[in-house]
Amino acid sequence: xxxxxxKKDRMKIPRAVMPQQDPQERKRNFKEVPFxxxxxxxxxxxxxxxxxxxxxxxxxxxVDVDIPGFIQLILEKDYAGAAxxxxxxxxxxxxxxxxxxxxxxxxxVCVMGKKFGPVAIGYLxxxxxxxxxxxxxxxxxxxxxxxxRKVAIVGSGPAGLTVAGQLIKLGHKVTVFExxxxxxGVLVYGIPEFRLPKSIVQAECDFLARMGxxxxxxxxxxxxxxxxxxxxxxxDAIFIGSGAGLPNFMGIPGENLIGIYSSNEYLTRSNLxxxxxxxxxxxxxxxxxxxxxxxxxxxxxxxxxxxLRLGAKNAYIVYRRSEAEMPARKEEIHHAMEEGVQFMMxxxxxxxxxxxxxxxxAMECIKMQLGEPDASGRRRPIPIEGSNFTLDVDLVVVxxxxxxxxxxxxxxxxxxxxxxxxxxxxxETKETSRKGVFAGGDIVRGGATVILAAGDGRVAAQHMHKYxxxxxxx
Amino acid sequence: xPKVIDxxxxxxxxxxxxxxxxxxxxxxxxxxFVIIRVDEHGERVPMSIAGLDKxxxxxxxxxxxxxxxxxxxxxxxAGGQLADCVGPLGVPSHxxxxxxxxxxxxxxxxxxxYPIAQAYKAAGNKLITIIGARSKNLLFYEEEHKAIAxxxxxxxxxxxxxxxxxxxxxxxxxxxxxxxxxxxxxxxPVPMMxxxxxxxxxxxxxxxxxxxxxxxxxxxxxxxxxxxxxGKTKFACVDGPDFxxxxxxxxxxxxxxxxxxxxxxxxxKKFLEDPNCxxxxxxxxxxxxx
Numbered sequence: 005x006x007x008x009x010x011k012k013d014r015m016k017i018p019r020a021v022m023p024q025q026d027p028q029e030r031k032r033n034f035k036e037v038p039f040x041x042x043x044x045x046x047x048x049x050x051x052x053x054x055x056x057x058x059x060x061x062x063x064x065x066x067v068d069v070d071i072p073g074f075i076q077l078i079l080e081k082d083y084a085g086a087a088x089x090x091x092x093x094x095x096x097x098x099x100x101x102x103x104x105x106x107x108x109x110x111x112x113v114c115v116m117g118k119k120f121g122p123v124a125i126g127y128l129x130x131x132x133x134x135x136x137x138x139x140x141x142x143x144x145x146x147x148x149x150x151x152x153r154k155v156a157i158v159g160s161g162p163a164g165l166t167v168a169g170q171l172i173k174l175g176h177k178v179t180v181f182e183x184x185x186x187x188x189g190v191l192v193y194g195i196p197e198f199r200l201p202k203s204i205v206q207a208e209c210d211f212l213a214r215m216g217x218x219x220x221x222x223x224x225x226x227x228x229x230x231x232x233x234x235x236x237x238x239x240d241a242i243f244i245g246s247g248a249g250l251p252n253f254m255g256i257p258g259e260n261l262i263g264i265y266s267s268n269e270y271l272t273r274s275n276l277x278x279x280x281x282x283x284x285x286x287x288x289x290x291x292x293x294x295x296x297x298x299x300x301x302x303x304x305x306x307x308x309x310x311x312l313r314l315g316a317k318n319a320y321i322v323y324r325r326s327e328a329e330m331p332a333r334k335e336e337i338h339h340a341m342e343e344g345v346q347f348m349m350x351x352x353x354x355x356x357x358x359x360x361x362x363x364x365x366a367m368e369c370i371k372m373q374l375g376e377p378d379a380s381g382r383r384r385p386i387p388i389e390g391s392n393f394t395l396d397v398d399l400v401v402v403x404x405x406x407x408x409x410x411x412x413x414x415x416x417x418x419x420x421x422x423x424x425x426x427x428x429x430x431x432e433t434k435e436t437s438r439k440g441v442f443a444g445g446d447i448v449r450g451g452a453t454v455i456l457a458a459g460d461g462r463v464a465a466q467h468m469h470k471y472x473x474x475x476x477x478x
Numbered sequence: 479x480p481k482v483i484d485x486x487x488x489x490x491x492x493x494x495x496x497x498x499x500x501x502x503x504x505x506x507x508x509x510x511f512v513i514i515r516v517d518e519h520g521e522r523v524p525m526s527i528a529g530l531d532k533x534x535x536x537x538x539x540x541x542x543x544x545x546x547x548x549x550x551x552x553x554x555x556a557g558g559q560l561a562d563c564v565g566p567l568g569v570p571s572h573x574x575x576x577x578x579x580x581x582x583x584x585x586x587x588x589x590x591x592y593p594i595a596q597a598y599k600a601a602g603n604k605l606i607t608i609i610g611a612r613s614k615n616l617l618f619y620e621e622e623h624k625a626i627a628x629x630x631x632x633x634x635x636x637x638x639x640x641x642x643x644x645x646x647x648x649x650x651x652x653x654x655x656x657x658x659x660x661x662x663x664x665x666x667p668v669p670m671m672x673x674x675x676x677x678x679x680x681x682x683x684x685x686x687x688x689x690x691x692x693x694x695x696x697x698x699x700x701x702x703x704x705x706x707x708x709g710k711t712k713f714a715c716v717d718g719p720d721f722x723x724x725x726x727x728x729x730x731x732x733x734x735x736x737x738x739x740x741x742x743x744x745x746x747k748k749f750l751e752d753p754n755c756x757x758x759x760x761x762x763x764x765x766x767x768x
Contacts, residue, residue, distance in 0.1 A: 183697050185515060185522075185562045193699075222564040224697055228505055251701040253711065260704055260711060260730055262737045269700035277521070277694065283748050286521040286547055287694075288741035362733030409698050410716065 101130030161189025249409025292399025500535025509571025576660025584666025
């Protein structure tokens, strides 16, 4: 059964609009913002797909999901089948359907895109993954007979979970080591509930556990066991997906005042430790009335929207370039604007001012103008002399990226890292300078996205499998 | 989940807990710390290592009840469990033979300084130990320290035991007497560490302190534990917890430790009002008075 509509009729259907919580209501709660498509909406959206023979969307996807394939299964109302089709190459469809920047990837190259708006591939991915999970249709995939090979995965973020999902299916024994007390990495500590409910991440991890993946939480590789000790314990190959790790600060006066958080700390308190529900949960968090979030990426948007939900009267994004240069997803910027976030563009802090108790009370800023493009291709911001002004703030969240965490590079002799501390890998295989050690995600890339990390995991898993079967003798 | 072997009150508001974490204990070295979470709703709290029983895989922590989490910790019975105990975290203390090494412990700092004293002694140092407390009933670990110290001084603020005065007074006398101390390590309340560091600056004796700021993950990820050393920001979890006391900004440390004081009071109040609160009556009274 194919698509009953003629191509010209498919083009007449407008792109689905995602139903979502009203901005005035949602800005004070932590419930997920988009509700997801209804079945009827999903069917209509799926019927817009032209099922192009060349399928440019597949090439636009970092994990090569068979997009027309799963959309055809939607048209046949085999939603669980569609979810399984995605899972052939993407272990985390419910997550990616929510947090992937589809507009820059699969949807950016959709043939429908230019004239009629691309097929809402992300919405459909989310729909089938949710359908499968909510209707208890998740089935264990075929698992190959045991190979006798053991794999250790360091870090349970999107890269590590992807490697785990791929290698367990191939019959290897897989252990995931996680430093925090819950698996999921940035999906749990970083991305807020209103964008990615934690029950979904837990379901993905539970699914891996049902397939046989062993999770060892609260285990810090590099402190408990080093990479070499893991080999000595009998692991045949190791994947390092330990994430970016160390938050960057601005290096300006007053930065250690109380009320100045890294975005990692702010979001971890709220997301992982559930500080938004203090004192039902024991971890406190500072509630700001006037909150400035420094930075223009997705993490900055997550932080500023969290601040609103924690009661901020004024929540500002302070960014040194203009809106056009902001690295955050357009959808996230749009959501933040709808919720009343105030954007102070071309503005940079130069000094934090404290009260007598060591708490931040204001921030001195300077206005910027854009000059010539810099190494990143974005126009360089240049301070405008004499444009300084003061902004009253009682909470500042610094969301300007991370440096790599030194725990593993420092304790692994022979593991090559670049000058920023990111692990160097062979681009094609994701193998590091150490034999049998592979790496991917932010520990390699610096700050990137969930799907790029998952893509690294997928490539690494293929080559780890090859390595395990060809080079590890049993 | 890590099993609690015993959890005993050893002072008015001080408890000693032993936890069975054999792999952690096997790897841990003097000067490192762990992060404990008591239950599923709990905070992650860093705790200095106060003892490592390598043979039986037991970790000792000594804690003072200052807020809800430490109060809750007293209610875990022998044979009970913690939600998590992760570690070892932080860089182990630097140990070498300096000839004469001096360890100083104040308050509950007498406990985490003990494994470091053992390591100094094992490295061949002549070990001078100075321990102190406000009063006799607040002094712990005397026997443990006595067993390994070559010279030992006990100070109480009120003179109820040992010599009257601060640990820094005892140290000053040694320095004035010309004792050639190669390294001093001090652990205790921030004011004590500050006084010791300020004193030894004048004598030019290397002095290290172990810092215990507020942190969450303990692996460098959150940056909550930042401390300032000679104007440079460091993370206590991955760069410390030991730092050169002559460079530490103790003012900043004190202020940051108080960041959540109001919220801590709220949490404690709610905890005490809970009809199912399992704190002992004496502790309830003390906490209600705070």
